[in-house]
Amino acid sequence: MLQHKIIDMEKGPWKGENWWVSQFNFEKEVLDTLELPSKVLIHDSTLRDGEQAAGVIFTKDQKVEIAKMLDNAGVQIIEAGFPAVSPADQEAIRAVCNADLNAKITCLCRAMEKDIDLAKKCGVSGAIIEVPVSYPRLKYQFEWREEDVIEKALRVVSYAKESGLEAHLFLIDSTRARMEFLESLVTRAVKEAGSDKVTVVDTNGCINPPGIKYLVKKIKSWVNVPIEMHCHNDFGLGVANSLAGVENGAESISCTLNALGQRAGNSSTEEVAFALECLYGVKTGIDFYKLYEVSQLVKRLSGWSFPPNKPITGDNLFTWEAGIPTAALMKNPHTVEPFQPEIFGRKHEIKLGKKSGKANIHWKLRELGLTLPEERIEKVLEDIKQKAITFERALTDEEFIKIIEENSK
The missing domain is CATH 3.20.20.70 (Aldolase class I)
Known part of the structure; x- marks a missing residue:
């Protein structure tokens, strides 16, 4: 051996x-x-x-x-x-x-x-x-x-x-x-x-x-x-x-x-x-x-635009929508990224869409200073996925806030 x-x-x-x-x-x-x-x-x-x-x-x-x-x-x-x-x-x-x-x-x-x-x-x-x-x-x-x-x-x-x-x-x-x-x-x-x-x-x-x-x-x-x-x-x-x-x-x-x-x-x-x-x-x-x-x-x-996934400086380089890597990111960003946005004076951005998971919601709640009972997270996630499929895009912060308000009544 x-x-x-x-x-x-x-x-x-x-x-x-x-x-x-x-x-x-x-x-x-x-x-x-x-x-x-x-x-x-x-x-x-x-x-x-x-x-x-x-x-x-x-x-x-x-x-x-x-x-x-x-x-x-x-x-x-x-x-x-x-x-x-x-x-x-x-x-x-x-x-x-x-x-x-x-x-x-x-x-x-x-x-x-x-x-x-x-x-x-x-x-x-x-x-x-x-x-x-x-x-x-x-x-x-x-x-x-x-x-x-x-x-x-x-x-x-x-x-x-x-x-x-x-x-x-x-x-x-x-x-x-x-x-x-x-x-x-x-x-x-x-x-x-x-x-x-x-x-x-x-x-x-x-x-x-x-x-x-x-x-x-x-x-x-x-x-x-x-x-x-x-x-x-x-x-x-x-x-x-x-x-x-x-x-x-x-x-x-x-x-x-x-x-x-x-x-x-x-x-x-x-x-x-x-x-x-x-x-x-x-x-x-x-x-x-x-x-x-x-x-x-x-x-x-x-005046030239570049692909959002361009190496090193692309706009979406530190943007995540999928739930599994977002959960890993919250534990330790080294698990899913070779380098971190702070090197370039940037920060992570989390999207809410069809591929999101509960971790995305927790990240957004913390980012926006909002709260939501844990037992309502699953319902909010279902609403996010459905709207993202309908809109054929990720949701805006305003749309997410509206869903939170509707699930807090």
Whole structure:
């Protein structure tokens, strides 16, 4: 019979005051497969890649407000925009740079000297220099030779460094590039031009976590500079792929609040940061109460709605209607939830509907400051279920109060 080490389930990195996740995340056999960096930086791109979502526009003042709140939440790097888009974007980036933030401010640049000049004038500390690298993009979109891309990248990375900026080599569509070309480009950009960072970009969201692990390991074997992940979410794997990169040594993640972005969006800032904290034990320095606040601001300003069951920040994440889990929630919320709403300054919400049980009624009575004899609970529950079926929805507090009044006569 196999023998397993007996652990104290109440004590360990899997359990905090407001969360309780799987202890298997922290098994030695699991940890031995990972190459986690000592620290992971969050590089929020809401103001650039998030704004590229169709129909979304943030004003200068809105960008400054979002940036201040991100900074206050502990985000270490903020991508403030793309200066080449318009003079208005340049003005907004300058305003963010002048907001006296602790976070480093970056902006996106094409592999063109004039874009580096714009970045310098805006006052950013880092230029994210984008170069297309995938076979289909080079052949069918840009009609560039691989040698031309290498020449452009070396020239503009060197120019950015000479201009006093950090240079981030941003490899558009990395996950569909020829490996031989990618190795030559990355190696030369770092060793000859002095690129400070290499960003792996899954532009089409079309790779799986094992593929990301393979690619990051390859790049880490070529150069000794920080690797950043920038993953899109077309197959719903943006967060998983970002974390897979970190598992193999990537030191930062480029992401957007609420996963805002083109098509299916990007890796979600709040999801990757909270997963790092709870599932990997990696400290991010993020205040999740404040991060939730800015995520809600972005939700309002963008005009985009999100599913109520969206991970981490969904409106219904801590909402219960079914009776059995509500009863468990009253005993100990860790039984039915991996983390608690207090982390985000939120609270539980209990609905009364077809699937409710007596525990729902007790919760609501306490919440609303009402009383009801125990012997009448069963009748009230029957009335709630019948009305919910008739209305085809959960009941409002006013409708519940009316039922209580009718059963108190």
